[in-house]
Amino acid sequence: MNKSKLKALILTMGAIFMAFLMVNVNSQASTSRDQGVDWSKFQDSNGVFGYSTDKFVFTQAGGFYGGTNIAQSTYASQVKSAQKAGKRVHTYLWDGVGGNMANAKAMMAYYLPRIRTPKGSIVALDYEDGASNSVTANTNVILAQMKMIKAAGYTPMLYSGKAYLNAHVNTSVIVRAYGSCLWLAEYPDYLVRTSPNYNYFPSMDGVAIFQFTSMYKAGGLDGNVDLTGITKSGYTTASKKQAQANVKKAQAAKKATFKVVKYNQRGVFYPDRTLAVRYTDSDKVSQVATYYKGESVTYNAVIIEHDYVWARYTRSNGLYGFIKLGVTNGHDYGKRVTGQSVSHTYYTVKSGDSWWTIAQRNGLSMTTLASQNGKSIYTTIYPGQRLVVR
Template sequence: MNKHKLKALILMVGAIFMAFLMVNVISQASTSRDQGVDWSKFQGNSGVFGYSTDKFVFSQAGGFYGGTNIPQTTYASQVKSAQQAGKRVHTYLWDGVGGNMTNAKAMMAYYLPRVRTPKGSIVALDYEDGASNSVTANTNAIKAQFKLIKAYGYTPVLYSGKAYLNAHVNTSAIVKAYGNCLWLAEYPDYLVRTSPNYNYFPSMDGVAIFQFTSTYIAGGLDGNVDLTGITKSGYTTASKAKAQANVKKAKKAQAAKKATFKVVKYNQRGVFYPNRTLAVRYTDSDKVRQVATYYRGESVTYNAVIIEHNFVWARYTRSNGLYGFIKLGVTNGHDYGKRVTGQLVSHTYYTVKSGDSWWTIAQRNGLNMTTLASQNGKTIYTTIYPGQRLVVR
């Protein structure tokens, strides 16, 4: 075969391959080519749209950073803004759990009750940093999170780059279980691009959303195209009906879990009144329940009233800044309503630093993580912030 014929053959094979690739991409895109944006705190409280033709929005609810959950303060207002603009709005989370199954489940336990987008809508995991050295552990953590997202009534999606996923995750196992559920980013440069260039499409099984630019408009904004219609999840008539049914079911379940107790009057304070009934709710697996009502007295402020292992406690703060806990009674049994007062104590405080978590602070001070959280009137799923003071003694 001479050189010219070989060159012609190579060009023909290349053309056939590109045609096949484009047919594949086009077939994937046949259901929907709606374009939309994704927002983090950098897009402000109201978010920023690229163009009036944008159909959907992903808003970041927060994520798992440095061993703890940190919510985005802009999430609620961004969701409201997108809804008012008539866009389909979805949720995404920074998934920095790597291959740690405990952290993966704790992250879901924290964020899923806080999702503000409709049932059926997408909850995407932004998995692009912090992966462990074990592909199996990383994959299992993601699958566990997907299972929880699905069980909570949302549509799970995995966001990342093709190279990162190929290096750290068995995407075939995830796609096999959940179908087209990948949201991949791939673009050649940082020039303003208003529509996808499919020559840079990250061709692999399971791609549902293609993020084709991070410069959708001048100044920077991610632009995405929905290839399969997945962003319509939660926004069809059937999905809305199902969502309403799920809301009613959740309310009934929540009502069934509520319990009541009568608070005993504490000596000489006049803050807790006899026969007052308070509703309480579960917050974690350690049977710690948090009362949503706060009471203020003349000389003592009672806050973070909790039930822990059937005992009713009040965390009090005196005008001199010292605080402690008073055991008010138990919720059932023959000791119900028995008053037990605590002694005024001074405490050793720890100031939270960047990168701290309940686990690291507890380890540093020889405490159990749950005990540390409880003695501060919180649970291990409560977010802590740098500068916050915690009682460690």
């Protein structure tokens, strides 16, 4: 074969290869092409979306930094914010364990119980710094972590840049074990980009999500495109039905009629001191009121109403009111309603009565009598009016 024919053949084969590559990329992309964002503490407590068309969110739960696990305080609120916005929300972790297996397992043992996204959702390892000099050690660490993620009921993914993975990790082993599980970043520039440029696609086996920019909008935000539909993990039709059932169940619980539970306690409390309130079913919540030093407070009823537990209190100065003791949601939601309803004793005002005479007759001070009826001793009372005396 002469040189010109060989050169033509090489060019032809190269063109076929590039065409195959772009068809492969576009066929992957056609599976979903949903776009979304990823958040860390830099997107504040509620996160920031690029556009209304965003379908998914990855939010950082924390990670392993400098030899220790450091959780991000924005994680829980960002998950709630994304869920409220109707997005598919997933989790990622900064994976700075290098090739240390003990640290890798300890990291997963710490974070997996703290995942707030649904079972089946993605838990991605952000492995882009701190790799050891051993490709084998790094790869084994990642495999062990992904195995723990899967065993916990989540979908494992690996995030990084193509060059970093090629230098430090045997990705072919990981892809053989977990299929298309790579989330790769490759930016052509740092200009604002609202959609991916596939000319800069990080072509390698197993890519499921392409992070195509860190300037999804002016000011900076990562933009991602789902090539395979992997961000639908944990958000199947079945899980949506379950979520809808949970919402209906919660709504039904909120409509329930809650009882008033008897509770009496006296004592001297101090600023910011936690007071545990024990119900008849031995459940506990903590009060959120602030007391002044040395002030005596009497609780004479605990009222459970919708999302909050309230307690009626009487201060030593005779004034009374209600405070929130805590929320009633959680695994014991709806169970804090045992006990008997509190019954009040009423007195009907007669002609000639006064705050003083009624208070004396019932062993109360005028101030207490007036305050527990939402009035002051200067309020005029009338015959036929009912007052609470017990």
